Amino acid sequence: MLSMRSVTKSFSKTSVLKGIDFQLEKGESVLLLGPNGSGKTTLIRLLLDFYKPDEGEVSWMESMGARVGFILQEPSLMDRVTVKELINYIRSLHKNPLTYAEAIHNAGLVEQENVLTERLSVGQKRKLLFALALIGRPELLIMDEPTAGMDLHARRSFYAQVQGLKEEGLTILMTTHLLDEANLLGDRVLLLDQGVITKDQSVASISYEQRTIRFALTDREPYSARLKEKGFRQIERGWELVTSQADELITWLVSEQIPFQQLTIEQQSINDFFESSVRSQH
Amino acid sequence: MVLSALFNTTWIEMKRLSRNKYFIVFSIIMPFVFYAVYTTTNNAEMGISGTKWKGYFLVSMTCFSLMSSSVSTLGIQMIYDKKQPWMNWLFTQPLQRWKYFAARIMTQMVLNLLVILFMFVIAAQWKNIELPMTTWMGIVLWIWLAILPFLALGTWVSVVENTESAAAVANFSTLGLALLGGLWMPLQEMPALVQIIGPWLPSNLYAEGAWSLLAGDAIKWSTSAVLSLYFLLFLTGSVMTHHHFKKTTYLSDT
Numbered sequence: 001m002l003s004m005r006s007v008t009k010s011f012s013k014t015s016v017l018k019g020i021d022f023q024l025e026k027g028e029s030v031l032l033l034g035p036n037g038s039g040k041t042t043l044i045r046l047l048l049d050f051y052k053p054d055e056g057e058v059s060w061m062e063s064m065g066a067r068v069g070f071i072l073q074e075p076s077l078m079d080r081v082t083v084k085e086l087i088n089y090i091r092s093l094h095k096n097p098l099t100y101a102e103a104i105h106n107a108g109l110v111e112q113e114n115v116l117t118e119r120l121s122v123g124q125k126r127k128l129l130f131a132l133a134l135i136g137r138p139e140l141l142i143m144d145e146p147t148a149g150m151d152l153h154a155r156r157s158f159y160a161q162v163q164g165l166k167e168e169g170l171t172i173l174m175t176t177h178l179l180d181e182a183n184l185l186g187d188r189v190l191l192l193d194q195g196v197i198t199k200d201q202s203v204a205s206i207s208y209e210q211r212t213i214r215f216a217l218t219d220r221e222p223y224s225a226r227l228k229e230k231g232f233r234q235i236e237r238g239w240e241l242v243t244s245q246a247d248e249l250i251t252w253l254v255s256e257q258i259p260f261q262q263l264t265i266e267q268q269s270i271n272d273f274f275e276s277s278v279r280s281q282h
Numbered sequence: 283m284v285l286s287a288l289f290n291t292t293w294i295e296m297k298r299l300s301r302n303k304y305f306i307v308f309s310i311i312m313p314f315v316f317y318a319v320y321t322t323t324n325n326a327e328m329g330i331s332g333t334k335w336k337g338y339f340l341v342s343m344t345c346f347s348l349m350s351s352s353v354s355t356l357g358i359q360m361i362y363d364k365k366q367p368w369m370n371w372l373f374t375q376p377l378q379r380w381k382y383f384a385a386r387i388m389t390q391m392v393l394n395l396l397v398i399l400f401m402f403v404i405a406a407q408w409k410n411i412e413l414p415m416t417t418w419m420g421i422v423l424w425i426w427l428a429i430l431p432f433l434a435l436g437t438w439v440s441v442v443e444n445t446e447s448a449a450a451v452a453n454f455s456t457l458g459l460a461l462l463g464g465l466w467m468p469l470q471e472m473p474a475l476v477q478i479i480g481p482w483l484p485s486n487l488y489a490e491g492a493w494s495l496l497a498g499d500a501i502k503w504s505t506s507a508v509l510s511l512y513f514l515l516f517l518t519g520s521v522m523t524h525h526h527f528k529k530t531t532y533l534s535d536t
Binding site: 045048050068070072073074077078079080081085086089090092093094095129136144 | 286287290291293294297298301302367368370372374375376377388524
């Protein structure tokens with residue numbers, strides 16, 4: 001559906017993106033994660049043609065045309081117009097838009113339809129931005145931290161709407177700071193750090209491949225060298241290791257007759273994945 | 283789709299501009315209040331340049347209103363909007379930039395026409411200004427169309443990054459041009475130097491065309507020609523400066 005090949009972008013002498021390669025396939029839901037300043041917003045803006053890449057290319061599937069919905073990071077809306085006027089104006093720009101009733105329902109702002117946009121709360125602005133992005137019946141929805149500033153109730157409602165859109169086959173690319181959103185909404189995670197995509201893998205593989213083995217050991221001394229050699233790290237009351245070969249390591253612990261106690265095996269959360277991936281880069 | 287997008291964008295921008303307090307105060311209330319004060323404190327029937335003060339000053343204040351609206355309101359509003367993220371968002375919709383900016387100019391033209399009609403209808407009724415319909419139409423058309431150099435100047439002002447600086451530049455140019463161009467006081471009553479410079483300023487040329495029609499004369503070709511040169515100068519300056527700034531703008535958000 002869209003791809004970036006060897007894309008670089010600098011502002012003055014600051015290199016923000018350094019050789020970005022990725023593809024987005026139809027129907028995928030991809031989460032773009034990364035710490036502040038990692039280049040997420042620049043990447044999104046390159047996709048939307050706000051900036052031109054210094055090198056490399058951004059390619060869109062030809063039939064995409066204008067059917068891309070976009071939600072800004074900032075809750076910014078055209079001012080001095082009412083909710084109704086803005087929805088109808090955006091509808092007028094599209095060939096086959098949603099009806100006004102559908103759009104105002106998506107925004108959940110039926111009672112505020114005659115309110116000027118600058119008088120809406122941040123959460124209401126975000127809901128309206130979401131509804132505006134869907135007016136042109138997009139095939140691809142690009143969202144830059146869409147839930148920032150939403151309360152819990154609004155966020156849950158947003159998740160439900162996005163889940164619904166995913167089920168309808170909409171392709172989604174979304175940046176977020178809220179890592180749990182990856183578990184809820186993403187099929188695939190791209191980790192961007194210092195302008196480079198350092199990880200590109202499915203959410204399922206993060207949960208199932210990486211596991212944390214943790215156990216206690218009363219008498220450490222005789223086993224330390226062997227455990228360290230295997231990559232275990234000492235913690236307060238025992239040892240731990242994040243690994244994709246948990247089963248083999250437990251077999252090894254047994255065969256080595258290491259007297260472990262309180263053994264736990266935890267699946268890695270998105271938070272663990274994010275922290276360990278970013279930590280390993282620094 | 284081209285006309286529909288232009289029309290709908292013009293329509294929504296007209297609503298926005300009509301809700302802009304700056305536009306209401308500086309382009310409608312202020313010129314009208316000045317007209318009321320100056321024609322009440324001076325003899326409205328006094329003769330000047332082949333016509334009467336009440337008609338002459340109506341043209342002056344209407345020209346000032348449109349200059350203020352086209353340079354200050356348009357320029358400052360464009361700077362303000364340019365800084366708003368929604369402006370970038372809007373161009374992710376099926377709307378090309380040129381259509382949006384054309385709609386902004388059309389909006390300004392439509393509201394300018396409404397301001398002219400508002401000023402003329404109220405003043406003509408109140409001060410009993412009687413002119414042949416063809417003269418009224420000629421003056422309306424001239425004031426409406428000859429504003430183009432000032433619209434170009436407004437878009438040029440919008441290149442200033444900071445809204446406060448732009449407001450200072452816009453207000454200084456509008457008020458300065460109005461004063462030195464004889465819109466506040468006839469040039470004949472100004473200092474000798476201003477009487478030399480004034481006739482070459484775009485503000486004076488702009489009003490001069492309408493004053494000529496008011497006095498029953500034709501517009502001099504030199505008035506139209508020099509005003510057209512100002513239009514080309516401001517338009518070229520605006521396009522070139524916008525192009526230059528677009529190439530050198532540093533965008534820091536990542």
